[in-house]
Amino acid sequence: MSKSGVYLVSSTPVDADRGTKPGYNSTSVDAHKRNHQVYDNSVFTNSEEKATYSEANGIVLEFEKVRPSKPYRGMGKEDLLYFSSQPFWRRLRMICVAIVLIGWVALIITVAALVLAYPRCREAPSRSWWQAEAVYRVYVPSFKDSNGDGIGDLKGIESKLDYIKDQGFGVISLSPIYATADTESNPTFDDFRAGNDLAVTDHKAVGGVYGTLGDIDSLVAAVHDRGMYLVLDFIPGVTGTTHAWFSESRNNGSERRNFYVWAGKASDADPPNNWVGNVLHYVWAGKASDADPPNNWKSHFGIPAWTKDSIRQQFYLHQFASDTPDLNLRSAAVREELEDILTFWLDRDIDGFNIRDPGFIFEDFDLRNNTVKPGITSPGNAYTDYQPIHTSGQPEVYGLLEEWRMMLRAHNKTATEKVLLTNVDGALDISRIYSFCDRSGVQMPLNTGFLTTTSCNGACVTKLVSDWMGKTPSGKWATWMGGDNYDRIFTTFNASYVEAFMTLSFLLPGTPVLYYGDEIGAQNIGSGSAMTAARNGTSRGIMTWNANSTQDGFCDNCTNIWTSVMSRAEQQRGPTSDYIKELVTLRRKVSFKSGEYSRALVDDDVFSFVREVDGEPGYLVAINFGPNKVSRDFIGSHDTISPEGVIAMTRGTAYSVDDKVNPAKLEIEAYGAVVVSWDYVAKEL
Incomplete structure (x- = not known):
């Protein structure tokens, strides 16, 4: 068979068994x-x-x-796999993978760092009940009578708890309810009008005219059922002369002979005991032979602060009335008795105490004379003629206040924190009251600055607020009082000004304290020495419940009441109580309850400030304390004030709630107030 085609001829022999080999x-x-x-x-x-x-x-x-010597375009799979398995390409792949992984890790770290470093919305600080709630201060005899005897009582207060709660108040502070010589079961009105609620005869008993221990227990339960809190006055510095302690102390041989501050040279031949040395330096024993008081100390009531006792024949100290002798708080036995009193009321679920007049509970150890004030050439019995450097503000006060605070904390049997309030009269250092020796002192010293002035414009308000805020240590809490044992605020100022003050006190950081009746414009009552002397009955008028009923609704089926019904200020723009409800509602916003405070524009008429907290709307509060209408530009007075604001609340302006305004031009009538809000804007890096 013939063959044709192309023949391939190898010049090299080929092994028949070569077969297929690798490659x-x-x-x-x-x-x-x-x-x-x-x-x-x-x-x-x-x-x-x-x-x-x-x-x-x-x-x-x-x-x-x-194999090709280097990669080429369009190579097949076999060559691609061949070259990709080479060390160079393997290393290159590992480097690329490492770069990608490092990039991802770097990206994650960068994002995390930005999240941590970028300004976040801080969680608003939590507040205790005494910070979150407003305080309603009640003078018990004048609030509500339940039994027709013409004197207010505990059952009367219990009947009005819903009213107090509806007004927006969560804390009730009661005037003293303890047994005194003038709170027996059937005192005459004249005795009661002249009475002194500091002249306690038994700290563990309720005065008969106010009710019983069962009544206070019922009141506490009713208060707590409504989610409210009850605070009692605590009187540690004095008792009445009819107190059992004083009766015993008049006897030199009694174990309680040193419960009070006695002075005078002893004339007895024999010492009262076997003590050696200078014990209780100023506490003398034996019958006194001195005819004159031991020093020049004067009572707050314009009489010498020393009275000679007819039985002990020594002088006892009383910085107030002669029927309220001063306790000797340097005595450990006295302090133990006082702690026992606090424990007694804590066991009855009282939520806290208002410590009365702590600035005067200690006096100079050596009984040195007080210094006459400069310019007084002929000092008399007036308390104001002297500088009370030895009878007030003694350093021992702060340590004792802290002991009581620690005692309340240790005794607390519930989850509810117990609170201590106190007035700061008596040359006390406010910052040391709050916290002494880096420990916790009184939570709420009471600020009475506005109650001692009769005229206060924007510049005056700026000073009063700055002084108190400056004295309040970081992290501590302020208070703003509207009344108590002072002239009624509606007597001192007109109704419009009072509403401006209330705007300030409810919206500043701190707790507002309102005196009963101020929500309806109560004014001073009475005249003459019985009502204007140290008892300060002018501010204690009978509460008006229904002006068209007998005794204005103070009592049922009673013909006489212990004092006059309060008069009321004319309300030009509606009831003040409605405005207080608006303020309480606004105060519960997070920015007011927990937000920071920054002063904004202030001048001779206007006082303004900003309240804000991360993540919540900011607020500008602008108040005109001047007698004329003003127009002000608030932009730039604080860096977060927005030109696009909304009226959150207004009093005495042409604006209405929800009106859109530009704070660059706000118009405020005399004694008017406006609150402008704006949305929160996160701060940029």
């Missing part, structure tokens, strides 16, 4: 063609080929793959 490809011609491209009947290959011929198999092609 070689042995195929038939057909397989060979499938692995090559054919153009113009020519076969092009990138392999070195060898051919053999045998009778059995015919032509057999063997070829060895020849």
Whole structure:
């Protein structure tokens, strides 16, 4: 058979048993063609080929793959895998993977750092109940009579709890309710009018005219059922002369002989005991032979502060009335008795105490004379003729206040924190009252600055606020009082000014304290010495409940009451009580309850400030304490005040709630107030 075609002849012998080895490809011609491209009947290959011929198999092609020396465009899978397995490309791949992983880690770290570093919305600080609630101060005899005897009592207060709560108050502070010589079961009105609620005869008993221990327990339960709190007055510095302690102390041989501050030279031949040395330095024993008081100390009531006792024949100290002798708080036995009294009331679930007159509970150890004030050439019995450097503000006060605070904390049997309030009369250092020796003192010293002034414009308000805020240590709490044993605020100022003051006291950081009746514009009552002397009965008028009923609703089926019904200020723009409710509602916003305080624009008429907290709307409170209408630009007075504001509350302006305003031009009438809010804007880095 003839053969024709192309013959491939190898000049190199081929081993028949070579077969297929690694790196070689042995195929038939057909397989060979499938692995090559054919153009113009020519076969092009990138392999070195060898051919053999045998009778059995015919032509057999063997070829060895020849690898390119470097990668090329369009390489096949086999070459791609070959080159990709080379060390260089493996290292390159690892480097690229490492770069990607490092990039991801760096990105995550960067994002986390930005989240941590970027200003976040801080959680608003939590507030205790005595910080979150407003305080309603009640003078018990004048509030509400339940039994027709003409004197207010505990059951009367219990009957009006819903009224107090509806006004927006969560804390009730009661005037003294303890047994005194003038609170027996059936005192005459004349005795009661002349009475002194500091002349306590039993700190663990309720005065008969006020009710019983059962009545106070019932009142406490009713207060707590409404989610409210009850605070009692605590009188640690004095008792009445009819107190059992004083009766015993008049006897030199009694264990309680040193319960009060006695002075005078002893004339007895024998000492009262076997003590050696200068014990209780100023406490003398024996019958006194001195005819004159031991020093020049004067009572707050314009009489000498010393009275000679007819039985003991020594002088006892009384910085107030002669029927309220001063306790000797340097005596450990006296302090133990006082702690026992606090424990007694804590066991009855009282929520706290208002400590009365702590500035006068200690006096100079050596009984040194007080200094006459400069300019007084002929000092008399007037308390104001002297500088009471030895009868007030003694350093021992602060430590004792802290002891009581720690005692309340240790005794607390519930989750409710117990609170201590106190007035700051008596040359006390306010910052030391709050915290002494880096420990916790009284939570709420009471600020009476506004109650001792008769005229106060914007500049005056700025000073009063700045002085108190400056004396309040960081992290401590302020208070703003509207009344108590002072002239009624509606007697001192007109109704519009009082509402401006209330705007200030309810919206500043701190707790507002309102005196009963101020929500309806109560004014002073009476005249003459019985009502204007130290008892300060002018501010204690009978509460008006219903002006069209007998005794204005103070009592049912009674013909006489112990004092006069309060007069009321004319309300030109609606009841003040409605405005107080608005203020209480606004005060519960997070920015007012927990926000920061920053003073904004102030001048001779205007006092303004900003309240704000992260994540909540900001507020500008602008009050005109001047007698004329003003227009002011508040933009720039604080860096967060927005030009796009909304009226949140207004009094004495042409604006209405929800009006859009620009704080660049706010108009406020005389003694008016406006509160502008704006949305929170996150601070940029």
